Amino acid sequence: MIDTHCHLFSVYYDDLDDVIKRMGNNIMIVSGTNDDENLEVIKLCDKYANVYGTLGIHPTELSKITDDSFKIIEENILNPKIVGIGEIGLDYYWEKENKDLQKEIFIKQIALARKYNKSIVVHSRDALDDTYEIIKKYGTGLRVDIHCFSSSLEQAIRFIKLGCKLGVGGVLTFKNNVKLKNVIANIDLDSIMLETDSPYLTPEPYRGKRNEPYNVLYVAQKIAEIKGIDVEKVLEITTNNAISQFDLKREI
Numbered sequence: 001m002i003d004t005h006c007h008l009f010s011v012y013y014d015d016l017d018d019v020i021k022r023m024g025n026n027i028m029i030v031s032g033t034n035d036d037e038n039l040e041v042i043k044l045c046d047k048y049a050n051v052y053g054t055l056g057i058h059p060t061e062l063s064k065i066t067d068d069s070f071k072i073i074e075e076n077i078l079n080p081k082i083v084g085i086g087e088i089g090l091d092y093y094w095e096k097e098n099k100d101l102q103k104e105i106f107i108k109q110i111a112l113a114r115k116y117n118k119s120i121v122v123h124s125r126d127a128l129d130d131t132y133e134i135i136k137k138y139g140t141g142l143r144v145d146i147h148c149f150s151s152s153l154e155q156a157i158r159f160i161k162l163g164c165k166l167g168v169g170g171v172l173t174f175k176n177n178v179k180l181k182n183v184i185a186n187i188d189l190d191s192i193m194l195e196t197d198s199p200y201l202t203p204e205p206y207r208g209k210r211n212e213p214y215n216v217l218y219v220a221q222k223i224a225e226i227k228g229i230d231v232e233k234v235l236e237i238t239t240n241n242a243i244s245q246f247d248l249k250r251e252i
């Protein structure tokens with residue numbers, strides 16, 4: 001199995017060796033959100049064989065942009081373990097005052113992904129329509145992961161028609177989340193990738209505790225339950241989706 005989206009940074013984990021060890025040979029993709037994290041992503045990729053990374057500037061981190069921000073991304077983008085640009089996107093929940101700047105930085109990073117033929121990992125909060133328009137205009141043909149998708153079936157179908165994959169995480173397991181369960185019941189497994197967004201959004205039965213990549217298994221189990229299929233089938237298909245989405249070369 002592959003956790004396609006997590007934030008395994010020292011500020012959240014003082015036991016990272018153990019957390020990664022619990023994943024065995026399974027793969028994790030760590031996403032940076034600012035300069036410091038992007039540099040940490042590169043170190044993690046060097047240190048652990050089964051850790052891959054994406055580099056990006058998150059829409060809530062724009063105040064931390066420096067002259068080096070784009071340089072750090074571009075200088076490391078050809079590292080074979082850096083498999084995408086992310087996490088990037090729009091966040092109108094936390095940041096309402098700088099929408100134009102958010103769009104500009106999002107578009108700039110999409111251009112970078114295109115230049116180097118990398119995938120993008122997209123964060124979108126209270127901003128799905130603008131996200132859709134930008135991906136449609138600038139991201140056509142790119143491999144796009146709408147990470148932590150948690151909207152309606154209509155929105156899911158719209159993004160899938162653009163060729164996007166939907167990252168599905170712990171919120172699917174929350175008892176009252178009827179909307180996302182309905183999405184999963186009605187879309188093809190080919191459009192789904194598993195993620196945890198660790199340390200956040202811990203799935204049931206561990207909701208409220210710190211999240212870690214191994215818990216991606218509980219997301220897979222919930223998908224299997226909703227679709228009435230074996231969890232092995234969910235793991236097989238979503239793993240293959242992630243391998244092609246992120247162009248993972250390593251034998252797993």
Ligand code: NI
Binds near residue numbers: 005007031087197
């Ligand atoms: Ni995230």
